[in-house]
Amino acid sequence: MADIDDVYHMLGFGRMQRIIFACCVLIQIYITNEQLGLSLIVASSACELQIDDHRMSWLMSAVFTAQILASHYMGDKADEIGRRKLILITGSLMLFTSLLSALMPDFWSFLVMRFLVGVFVTGPTVSMQTYLSEFTKFSLRPKVLNYVSYSIGLSMIYVPCIAALVKVNLPIYNAYTFSSWRLLILLNLLPGITAFIMLYRLPESPKYYLSVNEDAKAMAVLEQCCRLNKGKDVTLASLGVDSVTQPRLRGATIKRNCVARLWYESLPLLERPYFRNFFLTSAGVFVQFGVSFGLGVWMLRVRHLILQVEETETICELMRKHGHHKIELPTVSWEILNVIFPLLISPPSVLQCDLTFKNVKDSIYHGVFVLFAFILTSFLLMCIRRRTIIVIYLLTAALAGFLVNFVTNDTLILIVFLLLIVPPICSLRLTTSLLIDLIPTHLRGKAVALCLIFGRTGVLTSSLFIGYTLRQLCYVTFNGFVLAIIASAILILLLPSESKMMDNLSK
Template identity: 30%
Template sequence: MDNFNQVIDQIGFGSMHLYATITLGLLQMLTIHETMGMGIIGPASVCDLRINQVQLASLTAAGFLGIISSSYFWGYITDKKGRRWTLLRTITVSNVCSIVSMFMVNFSGFFVMRFITGIFVAAPSFVAATYLSEFCSQRILARTLTHMYMFTGFAMLYCPAWAALFLSTKFMEFEVEVAGSLSLRPWRILGCLNILPGVIAFFLLLSLPESPKFLFNIGDTDKGLAAMERICHKNTGKPLSAEQIQSLRIYQSVASARFKRKKSEYNFLRSMIDDAMPLFRKPFLGLFMAACLVMFILGMMANGLGLWYTAMRNRYNMRQGNIKGMSFCRVLFFPEMRPLMETEKDFEPVCNDAFKGFNDSFILGVVYIILYNICWLSLFCVPRKVMFVVSMLISSLCGFLLIFVKDRWVQLFSLVFFLAIPGAVVSLLGGALCLFVPTHLRGKALCISLMWCRCGAALGSILTGSGFHNNCEISLIAIAVLPLIAVGTEGYLPM
């Protein structure tokens, strides 16, 4: 089974890997835009759609709920039909649904369309990593996936950059009546721009071959060899040698004999369940369950609470009175009418699609990019488990600091690292799963683990949006404890 890795290692990292990393990194951006981007789009749509705080929390979680409901289906399909086959179709539908959602005129329609968008954006959210992993040898896999996930940081810059133009500048204030109660506002245009990386990725994907490892596993030797030939020619300028072709044929014969899919005599749903059962038996059970638990925690922190980052910083920046000596929670949520506190006039109520500055959002994006590069460099010399434990301890410390510190900049960077570190750790765990799980289970393993990550994101988003303002300190303490729980499972993780 090492023949494939030996050949792909001999080919080395080259232009084909770089092209695939950029293409699939753009798909990672699309996933972030369609989920985390609602942290900007949602609050900006409040007045047009006449929604309350609970509805806003539900709306921001709609994409995650769509991803959760469809993840395993796409994991099953991608292991049956192929990585590229699945991506091309789901990207197309998700982009169309995303545009349609931006022209909804009420909460119900907007929620439904965001949910449907989430259903189809679920596939790129995990298939991209699965696809890229099968172009790489084990030696470069973790580092290559880290670079792909680094596009999360670019997404964190892309969203506020466009939002700064459409929501923070007076010359972009417009309202064009289209039909009935539908009016064209800046937030609708902003939402349409979020699909741009997905559109570019679609056309780039047309030039990529199907995963050669997948093709060999399903017994399609000719297409598998053709895909490897393209990779070799792009990277080295030379064709595969006779020895390499022989090694690949040996790999294909062993892989297809071991993982050959027999036609099922029972129904589709039973087949989906049975295909995933090996993940819940030895030797995968303990490690896989631990990975799912940690993914849930990381999702709740990085995406659930992180989805409200822009809205929180916007609210923080709109406080006009003296906030010196006030904790983070007091600035955001302390009742304004109590004695010695600021009056209602000192806090700007918002019922429009304006935001006061996106500098804090740019800081989050830059920190993400820096953290991914630190992870990439550390992978050369530091064990993944050590990186994981240290990262989680730092994140937990930042969460506890956020409760007590009074300095504005310490509060900002405590929040940034509290959110960004768990987001960067997702790439470490995803890369470990790709090494730990064989090809025929890889798509399902990643989709199930990331499904738990989205469950944590959806739960965290709803809890933050609907109840954080009533119990801010207690909520922060509860979330700051979560990384310590993740550290407790370290011995069971496939790292």
């Protein structure tokens, strides 16, 4: 009986894995399109749907609440019914509700549809990385998951470009118009439609089948993988594999109601031997989310202030002198919007419904830098371990945060801002991949989902912290983030080394 990771080592990263990789890239592009695209859609549809601050608050509160409430349940379902099945079901529902949202004639029906999109987007979000990693041998997982992350940068570049280019205003019936924001939603669906057509013909994870004692199905998937990778004449039997297994299999199923079962099946994450690693990664993700997304929004706002003030002083001095007059703290609506969709255009002082490249150029710059950082990560993974790269990125961000206290040149300020908020995005993906490797198959979906909830809480916490300290205690704001980033790096160093994971942890 062979260990499944040994079988993957024999099969390599072949045709089967490349098809699954292409599918997951499209899924990630679609997820990013939905999250980034909504901020642009809201800006473009504000006039037609009459979205004022009050309605904006309702819309973003609904989306935020949907993601928080659904994440843990989706993680549990991924472990119960399988990664592929959950992605197919929730992905199809996400496509359908997003399509309906593009057709809604008024704000309240649009609100309901976007709430449902927020619920269903959590399915692919918590399952996609796990699904791909469970078809990939241990040594390649960090590299492959990082390659998928390229799609985040690509989406962050082309979605704002499309939003600035699309200009449609086609009257349909009475006051109902097919406008640019409706077309933008439809264009954002295209990668998702392609991905889910591909996924329909792909198999379920054999590691999931082993975790639910479906050994025959696991062998069938591995046999299919073998023939695709090695040729039609090669079988598992010819490679000396007659059966497969993996350690740390699922225990007996708990027969309780849905809420109780969800609690009891998640309880092992809070016990030995998993609690320590789960806590360390979740605490690291809490900080990394807060810096990369929560702080990222405010950096764009502060940069907007700097460009308005013709003075050469440090950021904190400019905030002390001009912050009250030149920049306003976010209203409830824009703050919630920024918590969920951090890569926004700056909030307009007046209602603006026509997007131009001037409105979205900061988001495009951000996307270019993110793409470059993920490409750099790929090269670093060839010679450096994940944990080391994460620590390097976090210390780079901490140094940039420290330099915020001193830099005065506009260009240097932009560079320091990007060095502060972009490296944690890359380290975030690597930290999540560590969690996937540290947690057994039957708990993996729930662990990733709970970790993402910690991350979203980090965004909210950092946004509130900045809102209450940036003007009066500016130095406390940035240096507080520096200390938090350093603490996150220390937590990552406390995780097991990858050599120990390879020796003791089988996935």
